Amino acid sequence: MTSIDAVVAGAGLWGCTVARRLAESGRNVLVLEKRPVVGGNVRCETDPATGIEIHTYGSHIFHTHLDDVWDFVNRFISFNGYQHKVLARYKGKTYFLPLGLTLVNQFYGINLTPSELPAFIANEASRDVPQGVTPSNFEEQAISFVGRPLYEAFIRDYTRKQWGRDPKELDASIIRRLPVRTSYDVNYFSDYRQGIPLTGYNSLFDRLLNHPNITVQCDTDWLTWKEGEGKALSHLPVFYSGPIDALFGYKFGALEWRSLNFEVERVNCADYQGTSVVNYTLADVPWTRIHEYKHYHPEQKDVMAHPETIICKEFPKKWELGDEPYYSVNNRETDELLAKYKQEAAKMSNITIGGRLGEYKYYDMDQSIARALAVDLT
Ligand SMILES: Cc1cc2nc3c(=O)[nH]c(=O)nc-3n(C[C@H](O)[C@H](O)[C@H](O)COP(=O)(O)OP(=O)(O)OC[C@H]3O[C@@H](n4cnc5c(N)ncnc54)[C@H](O)[C@@H]3O)c2cc1C
Incomplete structure (x- = not known):
């Protein structure tokens, strides 16, 4: 590459x-x-012994209803048609999520029809939070949507593990809706376009970056680079997707995140749990879910049949500066802090800030691509 434009x-x-x-x-x-x-x-990384694709930063399933995003990624990779299902372990039994006819009928041992379900749930919900009373926290809000039994079985402890706070201390606005499906559809996502790249996620990045106009330099922190080697290029437009607070040296303080620990184990059996993700809804185990990666590639017959499998237990944890940031903790305090950093960013002329770290917002993969497709490049 002779000269650099961006x-x-x-x-x-x-x-x-x-x-x-x-x-x-x-x-x-x-x-x-x-x-x-x-x-x-x-x-991702591929385990050399079994050929299993390990999702290094937690399970990633591509799903979208956005035509332009789907068309864009399919220029580079093809998907295997995997459809995501999530199971939940509660008191020794296994249930299909999300909340819907399958789970409700199994949990209560009844046989509601689709048209009976909404009235049943509304009746359960009204027992603890009478109509007309405004829920004052996450717990009351969740109970007002689905009733106490389902809340306590599938939401309360899981939320506590995930966010490290009692749901009573969390804002009611975190859950604006808790949809209950009136069908036996146990597909976790409602997007019919779903899957895992046949050639693995890394191939998507290799192909995106495989262009004669692109030069890639890893092991390079732009924040340090721009003060040294890159100083002469400070006039060029920059598209930055690192943390917005890091860009300003955390001068107003660090934005809060939740972090995760992943414990990866090799297990001496071909199939450990029969599916890719099982949530553990109660506080009796410290992890939130167990991932079993080989199930993401059912088309890889040799990998599926391999006598070993790889599982991963996911443990949410408090984030400290230096930890991997996973989930932004959006609340009134962080909103205010973010607004300050955004004001600073607005004063900079040649930088576009984006991505989940730059915007301090959770985006699914398709939304991340959509945001990038919408960036003004002029
Ligand atoms: C646990 C978990 C599970 C998820 N599962 C799904 C899922 O199943 N389906 C789905 O659609 N989405 C999922 N997502 C969301 C998905 O991970 C994001 O949409 C996507 O990673 C966002 O891409 P990004 O480029 O914004 O950020 P990132 O992937 O974080 O990329 C930012 C990059 O910038 C680099 N960087 C930061 N600072 C600097 C700097 N100063 N200089 C140079 N480089 C820098 C970082 O090292 C990183 O490589 C999940 C997210 C999490 C946390």
């Missing part, structure tokens, strides 16, 4: 999509990535 800082889905668009519009792009490899939190 710098992309961060090679996750957002950064790689922006880089590809810049390259296709004829501009020479330098992509800088802090980690040793590209892919951000969608990065």
Whole structure:
């Protein structure tokens, strides 16, 4: 590459999509990535012994209803048609999520029809939170949607583990809706376009970045690079998807995140749990879910039949500066802090800030791509 026209800082889905668009519009792009490899939190590694694709930063299932996003990713990869189902372990029994006819009928040992379900749930809900009373916290809000028995079985302890706070201390506005499906559909996502890349997630990034106008440099933190090696290029437009508070040296304080620990285990059996994800809804175990990665590729017959499998227990934890940030903790305090950083960002002329870290917002993969497709490149 002779000259550089733009710098992309961060090679996750957002950064790689922006880089590809810049390259296709004829501009020479330098992509800088802090980690040793590209892919951000969608990065995977393949276990050499079994061929299992391990999702390094937690299970990732691609799903979308956005035509432009689907068309865009399908230029680079094909999907295997995997449809995501999540099971929940509660008091020694296993239930299909999400909340719907399957779960409710099994949980209560009844046989409601689709038309009977809404009235049944409304009746359960009205027992503890009478109509007309405004719920004052997450717990009351959830009970007002589904009733206490379902709340206590599937939501209370899981929420406590996930967010590290009692649901009574969480804001009611966190759950605006808790839809209960009136069908036996146990597909976890309602998007019919779903799947896992046949050639693995890493191939998506390799192909996005495989363009003569793109140069990739890993192990490079743009925040340090711009003060040294990159100083001469400070006039170039930058597309940054690192944390917004890090961009300003955390001068107003650090935005709060939830972090995760993943404990990966090799297990000496072909199939440990019969599905890719099982949630553990109660506080009697410290993990929230167990992932079994081989189930994401049912088309890989040899991998499926391998006498070993790999599982991963997921443990939410408090985030400290330096930990991997996973879920933004959006509340009044962090909203105020974010607004301050956004005000600072608005004063900068040649930087576009995006991605989940830059916007401090949870985005599914399709939303991350959609946001990147909408970025103004001029
Ligand atoms: C546990 C978990 C599970 C998820 N599961 C799903 C799922 O099943 N389906 C789904 O659709 N979505 C899922 N997501 C969401 C998905 O991970 C995100 O949509 C996606 O990773 C966002 O991409 P991004 O580019 O914004 O951020 P990231 O993937 O975080 O990429 C940002 C990149 O920028 C780099 N970077 C940061 N600072 C700098 C710097 N100063 N210089 C250079 N590089 C820098 C980082 O190292 C990183 O590589 C999940 C998210 C989590 C947390």
